[in-house]
Amino acid sequence: MTKLSETDMFFYERSLMKKGVELIAGMDEAGRGPLAGPVAVACCIPDLVDPVAGVFDSKQVSPGKREKIYEELKARSIAYKVVFVSPEKIDEINILEATKLGMREAVGSLFPIPQHVLVDAVKQDLPIPYTALIHGDALSHCIAAASILAKVERDRLMTEYAEIYPEYGFEKHKGYGSKAHIEAIKKYGPCPIHRRSFLKNILGEKETEN
Numbered sequence: 001m002t003k004l005s006e007t008d009m010f011f012y013e014r015s016l017m018k019k020g021v022e023l024i025a026g027m028d029e030a031g032r033g034p035l036a037g038p039v040a041v042a043c044c045i046p047d048l049v050d051p052v053a054g055v056f057d058s059k060q061v062s063p064g065k066r067e068k069i070y071e072e073l074k075a076r077s078i079a080y081k082v083v084f085v086s087p088e089k090i091d092e093i094n095i096l097e098a099t100k101l102g103m104r105e106a107v108g109s110l111f112p113i114p115q116h117v118l119v120d121a122v123k124q125d126l127p128i129p130y131t132a133l134i135h136g137d138a139l140s141h142c143i144a145a146a147s148i149l150a151k152v153e154r155d156r157l158m159t160e161y162a163e164i165y166p167e168y169g170f171e172k173h174k175g176y177g178s179k180a181h182i183e184a185i186k187k188y189g190p191c192p193i194h195r196r197s198f199l200k201n202i203l204g205e206k207e208t209e210n
């Protein structure tokens with residue numbers, strides 16, 4: 001695994017700035033894999049002149065540090081937007097298309113409009129130039145900033161859902177398919193925020209269609 005200190009998180013940003021691109025956004029999602037809750041998509045134009053320290057792939061940053069960086073990014077970014085795409089929409093159009101939908105909405109909501117977007121992996125039609133980077137949240141400061149915004153906001157939302165549906169333990173696993181979560185689904189059945197299309201192997205095809 002690449003260590004944070006070994007990664008040049010500004011390589012792609014510098015390459016774009018050398019070409020005269022000033023407003024660079026990063027875009028990433030959180031929650032493509034869970035059995036419950038929305039997918040969160042964030043698009044962020046961070047301050048590259050005085051960047052927030054410690055920004056890296058949200059999965060490799062501790063929850064406490066993530067929260068601190070999140071607050072700094074909110075306060076210091078030029079612009080940012082976090083979009084949630086509902087479980088119902090995910091079931092309707094599939095998770096990849098739901099993620100793309102969220103990305104289009106997120107980037108379309110930014111002002112000022114970025115000149116270029118660095119996107120984590122997902123290729124699609126965007127109204128402005130973009131570059132898709134595999135594992136981009138570990139390679140680009142802008143994408144990593146977006147990953148932290150998306151992750152923190154989704155985690156907070158799932159903690160709120162835990163108060164509404166306490167039997168599932170959303171505050172612990174955030175909707176992912178942990179053993180305890182799967183056992184709770186089998187015991188109580190799905191709740192309104194479960195992705196029915198993700199539960200077919202757990203409950204069986206017919207039950208998820210009811």
